[in-house]
Amino acid sequence: MKIGYLGPEGSYSYTAAKCYAPQGTLISMRGFREIIQGVENGTIEEGILPIENSTEGAVTQTMDALMETVDSKIKGELVLQIRHNLLSLGESIGEINYVASHPQALEQCREFLATHYPHAVLIPSESSSAACQMIKEKDQASAYAAIANSWAGENNGLKTLCKDIQDNKNNQTRFIIIGIEDTITTGNDKTSIAFSFHEDYPGSLYGILREFAQEKINLTRVESRPAKAELGKYIFYIDFNGHGEDQKCKSVLERIRKEVNKFKIFGSYPIGRVY
Amino acid sequence: MKIGYLGPEGSYSYTAAKCYAPQGTLISMRGFREIIQGVENGTIEEGILPIENSTEGAVTQTMDALMETVDSKIKGELVLQIRHNLLSLGESIGEINYVASHPQALEQCREFLATHYPHAVLIPSESSSAACQMIKEKDQASAYAAIANSWAGENNGLKTLCKDIQDNKNNQTRFIIIGIEDTITTGNDKTSIAFSFHEDYPGSLYGILREFAQEKINLTRVESRPAKAELGKYIFYIDFNGHGEDQKCKSVLERIRKEVNKFKIFGSYPIGRVY
Structure with missing residues (x-):
């Protein structure tokens, strides 16, 4: 099976894809939208995308890209324990003047860097792998470190x-x-949806959350993203426990659909494990 | 009056600070935390920080830094219309192979770049001003453009x-x-708060939104950020119309305080204008 991930090889998406499908054929791709398009046009069967991090929060590019799906849906999830290392061609910690990595990795090591390298210049890179390649090619390579x-x-x-x-x-x-395919209820599922309102008025989000609360459906995540029209207009993303085909969830989804403007069900899928 | 902003000179924060206080002494600072610390220890009187963008969404570093305030509070807001230009030392649009800017500016011009420069290498920089300086120093400067x-x-x-x-x-x-100082009610105010829950259970956020809905208080923004403990634990940020000293808001805030774990009022301030 062909699985697309955000490359290059060795990225955290690559590691996650390896965990998910050790025998799969992993295809390095350039962006989140390309992965979703690949699934939709059949050049790959599945794609793997980071959606949130316990420190950094939402991966907003993935959330925005999900709004553009047509046939593809979320069919699964997994959680990857992230470990960052400080890497260099040189041997000495003391010499480092530059630290390169993906902006999110730099941010995730902010306190470490502020404590040990307060004067280091941080170099944001396209990926942590790209940072590794870049620092090898520097003249004074031992002054450069990468986080990966x-x-x-x-x-x-x-x-x-x-x-x-x-x-x-x-x-x-x-x-x-x-x-591409729909999933079936396993009894231990999650569903992801998004919606926006015609008009903001006191209590519009409240009305939606009430539908879930009344059925005692647990929300595992509530996020908002800009509707990209003007400030103050938002799209809300909700993950909740249950499968969209479960009777209780199905009737809640039907009621919500009538209360909102845009409405999108991203998919129902078994709750994933931690690797 | 000394006002700290995220430098260097010419950044969008600089433009916003100029709009806010044309006669103020603007102090270029290195990071959001430094600005807040500067206000708290009195080296600057005020600081200006981006909090959300209509395309990109929350400025998460500002939101996280707000959780660490002690004496300082939000005392005002303003909205800046953002305009990005493609700049180069060269004269020819056709020659551009590299485009540098702050990652958020690159993201805000994603479709323009994909349409006109699908093969250009994007270079994330610390700021759009830093990108301008960097491209000037390149050997083949006419192959480089900056967005600023x-x-x-x-x-x-x-x-x-x-x-x-x-x-x-x-x-x-x-x-x-x-x-540092508290604001007084103007009759056209907003208040920003954040809170988290002891335990997630069905309806915890719903219970809070109900307090606002019952008083017909309009929420202008609902965001979540990771509590930075484990996946699935969040801090919720809410902006609502009204001043914390208005009787209706005051009683809602008192009730909410009893329902949540962490609770923080960032401040009440007059609704800002667009520049």
Whole structure:
């Protein structure tokens, strides 16, 4: 089975894809939208996308890209324990003047960097793997470090100066799996939806949450994203426990559909495990 | 009056600060936390911070930094119309192979770039001003473009290849003003709060929104951020119409305080205008 992930090889998406489908054929792709389009036009069967991180919060590009799905839906999820390492060609921690990585990885190690490298110049890169490649090519390579996982370090011939440098030792990223087919109820499912309102008035979101509360359906996540029209207009994203085909959830979804403007069900899927 | 903003000079925060206090002494600062600390220890009197953008959504660093305030509070807001330009030392649009800017500016021009420069390498920079300086120093400078506002272009001697390239022509950023003193009711105010729950159970957020709905208090914004403990634990941010000293709001805030775990009032302030 062909599974698309946000490359290059060695990224956290790659690691997540390996956990999800150790035997799958992993296809490195350039962006979240390309992955979703690949699933929709059949060049890949499934795609894996980061959706939220326990420190950084929502992966907003994924959330925005989900609004553009046509046939594809969320069919699964998994949680990956994120570990960041400080890597360099040089051997000395003391020499580092530049630290490169994906902006989110830099942010996730902010306190470590402020404590140990308050004067280091932070270089945001397209990915942590790209940062590893970049620092190898520098003239004074021992003044440069990258933040990446151990895979990226080993495959770039870099030494690990410091392990597990993420500020939050419980740093986890949740990934979703995108596919085409509908899922069936397993009894331990989650459903993801989004909606917006015609007009904002006191209590519009309240009215939606009431539908869930009255049926004692637990919400596992409530997020908002801009509707991209003007400030103050939002799209709300909700994850809740249950499958869209469960009778209780089905009737709640039908009632919500009548109360909102845009309405989208991203999919129902079994609650994932932590890797 | 000394007002801190996220530098360098010419950033959108600089433009916002100029709109807010044309006669103020603007102090370029390195990060959002430094600005808040500056207000708290008295080295600056006020700070200006971006809090949300109509395309990109929440400025999460500001939201997280707000949780760490001690004496400082939100005392005002303003909305800035954001305009991005494509700037270069060269004169030819056709030659551009690299486009540099702050990641959020790159993201805000994503469709423009995908349409006109599908093969361009995007270079994330610390700020749009830093991108302007960087592209000037390149050997083949005419192959590089930066995305920045007109101020940054003029002050770096760059030519404007293309104006108003942001995908959303109604691209606005809301800024908050941080100060020490309490504000008084003006009759046209907003209040910003945040809270988290002891335990997640069906209806916890619903219970809070009900308090507002029952008093017909309009919520202008509902956001969530990770509590940075584990996936599935969130801090909710709410902005609502009214001043914390208005009787109706005051009693709602008192009731909410009893229902939640962490609770923080960031401040009440007059609703801001658009520049």
